[in-house]
Amino acid sequence: MDKINIEPLAHAYKLLNPGAVVLISVGDGKADNLYSVTWNMPARRDPGMVAILSGKRHYSFPFIEKTGEFGVNIPHAGIAEAVLGCGRTTGSRVQDKFKRFGLTRLSAQKIKAPLVNEAVGNLECRVCQVIDLGYSALLIAQILAARAAPEHFRNGEWCFENGLKLLHHLGGDRFAVSEREIDVQLPQG
C-alpha cells in the first residue's frame, strides 16, 4: 500500500483516534516480531504521543526494552486474519510472523523495527515513559515519523469514501468494523 508522510507530524495522533486495534512491530535489526494491541490510544497532540499496554513477559517486550522503540501499524479489515493470528501466536514459536500471516516489511525512517506495508497507517515511536502495572507495562512513546495511505487519511483526516473499514477488537476472536461516518450537529440553544 503506497503511503505518504503525514505533515505536519502533529496530525499523526489522529490515526489512533477511532480506537482501532493495532499491530505493534518491534525489531533490533537482527530479528523482529509483530503482535496485536487492542489497548492503545493517543496521549498527546504535539509533540504527538501514544500510549499502549504491553505484556512484560511477552516475546516482544525485551525488543522494546533494548531498542526503546516500536512501530504502530493501523490495519484495515482486509488483514483482520493477520491481526488475529499475530495476537494468537508468540514470536518464540513463529520466527517470522510477517511471512506466516502474509504481510510484508516496510522500512522505517527513524527506528530499527520494520513496519507493516499492508497497514493503512504507520507510526514510528520512541518510548518516553514506562509505567509498571504488574503483569503489563503502560508505554508512553513519542511519534517520530508517520505515514498513511492518502486514499484513506489525508490532510490529517480519516476518510471512508474509498472503502476504508477500520477494525475494532471486541475481545477474543471477535471484531467489529467502522466503515461510515455519521453526521453529528452541535445542538443549538
Place this chain on the structure above:
Amino acid sequence: MDKINIEPLAHAYKLLNPGAVVLISVGDGKADNLYSVTWNMPARRDPGMVAILSGKRHYSFPFIEKTGEFGVNIPHAGIAEAVLGCGRTTGSRVQDKFKRFGLTRLSAQKIKAPLVNEAVGNLECRVCQVIDLGYSALLIAQILAARAAPEHFRNGEWCFENGLKLLHHLGGDRFAVSEREIDVQLPQG
C-alpha cells in the same frame, strides 16, 4: 435505558475494548459535570482498570482531584449530539450539561458522580495513579462497579443484533460508527 450489573466484574473492561468515545461524569454530591473523552482504553482485566487522558485545566479536573472518582459512560450513536455538545462546552458556563443535552442522571452504586442513563454501559471508577503529561494527566483507575444494557452487552460480550451503533471519534466534529461484526478466522498452517 434499563441496565444490569456486569458479573463477574472482570468482564467490565470489555466495554472499552472497541475504542468508542466515552462521556466522563464527575460530581461531589453538590455539583456535577460531563465531558467527552476520545483517549481512553482498558488498562487491566482483573481487577478491571481503565486509563483516560484528562486536561488538567478543565472544569472537571478538580472534581476528580477532590473525589478521586469518575464515571465512564459508553454512548451509542443515538446520543452523538450530546457527546459532541459535552465536548464542546465547559462546565464553567453550562451548569447542568445533563439538562442542556437531554440526558438524565443515573445514580451510581459506589461513587458520588452521577452516571448517564442513556449510555449503553456505565463504569464507576476510582483513581489509582495519576501520570503527569504536562497539559493533561493520564488517569489510571480501578473499576468498582459496572452495568450495561443487556440487549447490547451480555455475558461479557458486545452484541450488534439489536441495532447497536458504537461511536468512534475521528477528530473535531467527525464521528464514525461500528454497527456490525465481521467473521475473522485464525489462519491455518
